Amino acid sequence: MSWLAGMMLFTATVLVMEGFAYVLHRWVMHSRLGWAWHESHHREREGWFERNDLYAVVFALPSILLIWGGLNGGWGDWATWTGAGVAFYGVIYFGFHDVIVHGRLPHRIVPRSTYFKRIVQAHKLHHAVESRDGAVSYGFLYAPPVDALKQALKRSAEARVRAAKGASTDRSETRV
Numbered sequence: 001m002s003w004l005a006g007m008m009l010f011t012a013t014v015l016v017m018e019g020f021a022y023v024l025h026r027w028v029m030h031s032r033l034g035w036a037w038h039e040s041h042h043r044e045r046e047g048w049f050e051r052n053d054l055y056a057v058v059f060a061l062p063s064i065l066l067i068w069g070g071l072n073g074g075w076g077d078w079a080t081w082t083g084a085g086v087a088f089y090g091v092i093y094f095g096f097h098d099v100i101v102h103g104r105l106p107h108r109i110v111p112r113s114t115y116f117k118r119i120v121q122a123h124k125l126h127h128a129v130e131s132r133d134g135a136v137s138y139g140f141l142y143a144p145p146v147d148a149l150k151q152a153l154k155r156s157a158e159a160r161v162r163a164a165k166g167a168s169t170d171r172s173e174t175r176v
């Protein structure tokens with residue numbers, strides 16, 4: 001595989017990983033099953049690690065396997081480029097999400113560009129909700145405009161208030 005084709009595959013893998021991370025975050029991590037690990041990330045962390053870090057460990061495995069297979073397993077260059085793309089996404093994700101947004105390592109980076117400010121604020125809005133339901137902005141490197149997210153957050157909060165009221169009326173009705 002030529003360098004150019006390799007770099008294209010690498011870039012495509014990074015982009016696909018963002019889509020994959022969105023789907024995983026929205027429909028697996030915030031599902032009843034996935035919440036068992038992800039909940040720790042929507043709570044205050046005690047100490048260095050949280051159970052949610054296990055997701056990163058799980059997703060490092062295919063990347064390691066692909067790079068190993070490409071270099072030593074005779075799988076071909078595509079495996080190395082793809083594995084490197086997955087690993088690179090992991091590095092960007094860690095730098096953006098864990099270091100810049102959540103401050104897990106000391107840094108002095110101040111988001112200045114419109115795009116950078118937007119993705120940081122969008123992820124902070126994701127954390128405005130501590131429950132499994134009602135969160136907004138599941139992506140990391142792409143986020144809708146912040147105003148749209150704020151409106152969606154307001155709508156989902158109102159829906160939850162309505163649902164809670166509905167549930168309490170239901171309960172009082174059954175009691176009667």
Ligand SMILES: [Zn+2]
Nearest residue numbers: 025029038126
């Ligand atoms: Zn989440």
Ligand SMILES: [Zn+2]
Nearest residue numbers: 041097102123
């Ligand atoms: Zn987060």
